[in-house]
Amino acid sequence: MTLQITVAAPFKHTRKMGMRKNELVYYYALDRKWMSTDQAAVLLRRAEEAGLIRQENGVFSVLFDPSTVTVPIGFRPASAVFETNDPAQELIGRIVKARGVPETDVVAEMNGIVREQFDGNLLPPAALVLLAKKYQVPYEDLRDALLAALRK
Structure with missing residues (x-):
């Protein structure tokens, strides 16, 4: 505002x-x-x-x-x-809070999804959405911003 x-x-x-x-x-x-x-x-x-x-x-x-x-x-x-709002960073923060683990663990898991499950053919924001779904972390309010980040 x-x-x-x-x-x-x-x-x-x-x-x-x-x-x-x-x-x-x-x-x-x-x-x-x-x-x-x-x-x-x-x-x-x-x-x-x-x-x-x-x-x-x-x-x-x-x-x-x-x-x-x-x-x-x-x-x-x-x-x-x-300051610019980074939707991916905000989603990482939400997952960290929901799971009670360090941010490095969430980023490592995100990178694992990108590399191991999609052979590097998935962008990090999309992998974060998969993690959010997996851990039942709400992300719907960030959907538009994440899509915009994917299009850049």
Whole structure:
């Protein structure tokens, strides 16, 4: 949610639906002093990956209505806006928690499935889904993100 608020802020403040990269970087880094210029560039990439903005002909357009987002007074984005969520790593964590074993054991078992049962013809996220099913660990909420990771 913080990512959406951070993305919405400049569009809401300027009442524009499209802004150039330099305008957005200026807003985040110099006007609001929320982050460095490099971090602002990372933020824009991350927002594109999350499907919040789109770049076309050098102009970033917001893909949601920024007027529906409330930017709290004194808002400052948390460092989490720069972190990417790795669905495979999250699923590994869930399996670790469910089984009570070290992460290395889960990764080793995943690699064993890939090598021994599929002769290396299975990608790790798919092997993790097989492990999740085996140990009855819920993974359905990560299905879309895992599929996207497989397509990359």
